[in-house]
Amino acid sequence: xxxxxxxxxxxxxxxxxxxxxxxxxxxxxxxxxxxxxxxxxxxxxxxxxxxxxxxxxxxxxxxxxxxxxxxxxxxxxxxxxxxxxxxxxxxxxxxxxxxxxxxxxxxxxxxxxxxxxxxxxxxxxxxxxxxxxxxxxxxxxxxxxxxxxxxxxxxxxxxxxxxxxxxx
Amino acid sequence: xxxxxxxxxxxxxxxxxxxxxxxxxxxxxxxxxxxxxxxxxxxxxxxxxxxxxxxxxxxxxxxxxxxxxxxxxxxxxxxxxxxxxxxxxxxxxxxxxxxxxxxxxxxxxxxxxxxxxxxxxxxxxxxxxxxxxxxxxxxxxxxxxxxxxxxxxxxxxxxxxxxxxxxx
DNA sequence: TTTATTTTTCAAAATATTTTGAAAATTCAA
DNA sequence: TTGAATTTTCAAAATATTTTGAAAAATAAA
Numbered sequence: 001x002x003x004x005x006x007x008x009x010x011x012x013x014x015x016x017x018x019x020x021x022x023x024x025x026x027x028x029x030x031x032x033x034x035x036x037x038x039x040x041x042x043x044x045x046x047x048x049x050x051x052x053x054x055x056x057x058x059x060x061x062x063x064x065x066x067x068x069x070x071x072x073x074x075x076x077x078x079x080x081x082x083x084x085x086x087x088x089x090x091x092x093x094x095x096x097x098x099x100x101x102x103x104x105x106x107x108x109x110x111x112x113x114x115x116x117x118x119x120x121x122x123x124x125x126x127x128x129x130x131x132x133x134x135x136x137x138x139x140x141x142x143x144x145x146x147x148x149x150x151x152x153x154x155x156x157x158x159x160x161x162x163x164x165x166x167x168x
Numbered sequence: 169x170x171x172x173x174x175x176x177x178x179x180x181x182x183x184x185x186x187x188x189x190x191x192x193x194x195x196x197x198x199x200x201x202x203x204x205x206x207x208x209x210x211x212x213x214x215x216x217x218x219x220x221x222x223x224x225x226x227x228x229x230x231x232x233x234x235x236x237x238x239x240x241x242x243x244x245x246x247x248x249x250x251x252x253x254x255x256x257x258x259x260x261x262x263x264x265x266x267x268x269x270x271x272x273x274x275x276x277x278x279x280x281x282x283x284x285x286x287x288x289x290x291x292x293x294x295x296x297x298x299x300x301x302x303x304x305x306x307x308x309x310x311x312x313x314x315x316x317x318x319x320x321x322x323x324x325x326x327x328x329x330x331x332x333x334x335x336x
Numbered sequence: 337t338t339t340a341t342t343t344t345t346c347a348a349a350a351t352a353t354t355t356t357g358a359a360a361a362t363t364c365a366a
Numbered sequence: 367t368t369g370a371a372t373t374t375t376c377a378a379a380a381t382a383t384t385t386t387g388a389a390a391a392a393t394a395a396a
Contacts, residue, residue: 009282021189
């Protein structure tokens with residue numbers, strides 16, 4: 001397989017993959033393109049490579065910057081802004097975990113904490129089922145929260161080595 | 169908070185939560201409703217509780233069954249089918265991991281295996297960046313694959329206890 | 337300053353996804 | 367068998383999301 005074909009395939013699969021994770025196709029494709037580019041790319045480069053409009057490119061580049069996955073770089077003597085993706089995949093994963101934890105897990109845990117306080121007689125099986133289910137989800141969520149915190153802080157080598165030892 | 173209000177909130181948040189994970193709102197809401205219901209519900213019960221059409225209910229119930237999260241039950245003396253959700257949250261998580269691994273991670277790894285074979289001189293920095301990035305993603309993906317396999321096989325108690333010990 | 341270049345915004349258009357509901361198919365009791 | 371109850375299907379409608387592109391705003395060189 002040629003490099004250009006490989007790039008195409010990677011970008012298109014990463015785009016499809018992203019859509020299963022609540023990330024829109026274009027954002028994932030821009031990320032993929034930057035991940036496999038040796039040099040920084042300008043907004044125009046990205047528009048050309050992916051055949052997308054200026055607005056679309058701009059919006060999704062900014063969103064990638066918000067997620068901490070892409071950075072602006074200024075090339076000396078150039079007026080345009082250029083962009084590079086963080087290439088250390090473990091950092092990328094930690095960054096995504098960090099953001100999604102903040103945006104999704106934490107608000108959900110906050111709600112679950114309120115929901116376990118629902119009024120009513122626990123001898124009523126409807127109340128019992130509700131409280132039990134919510135408590136169990138909350139318990140699991142709290143465990144996940146702790147575990148993810150540790151992953152966010154972990155170094156890749158430590159983490160991978162420990163995991164392989166642990167789950168042998 | 170009253171039980172009915174708690175149910176509403178839980179269902180609506182679970183629905184919103186689901187959309188961040190590539191699951192459609194209605195499917196997540198039906199799942200939430202069944203999770204906190206003490207008794208099996210019929211398709212009509214679900215349509216009434218969530219105010220959705222017959223076709224929508226039917227389609228999403230079947231999808232939940234495909235995912236192994238919901239089961240049909242036949243109540244003696246009743247013509248209708250009824251449905252219950254798996255209430256053991258750890259089983260639910262394992263089931264979701266299992267399905268998503270099969271549907272998403274495995275095809276991605278298959279592609280990455282092809283992409284590292286891209287032709288070209290690795291002294292060319294474009295080739296090098298591509299191959300290095302793809303290799304690193306592949307490495308992480310393979311580690312995730314192994315780890316998830318072990319989670320799928322693990323018992324909840326063993327898993328939670330080990331995790332808390334491990335990540336102390 | 338001006339002015340040319342680049343970035344951002346956002347309403348409208350294009351696309352994609354979800355939902356509806358009525359008709360067809362299936363199931364099961366009589 | 368028949369026929370009433372129930373489930374499934376699927377084209378069309380409704381919604382939601384993404385994309386476009388032109389205009390406005392911002393930026394920096396002349």
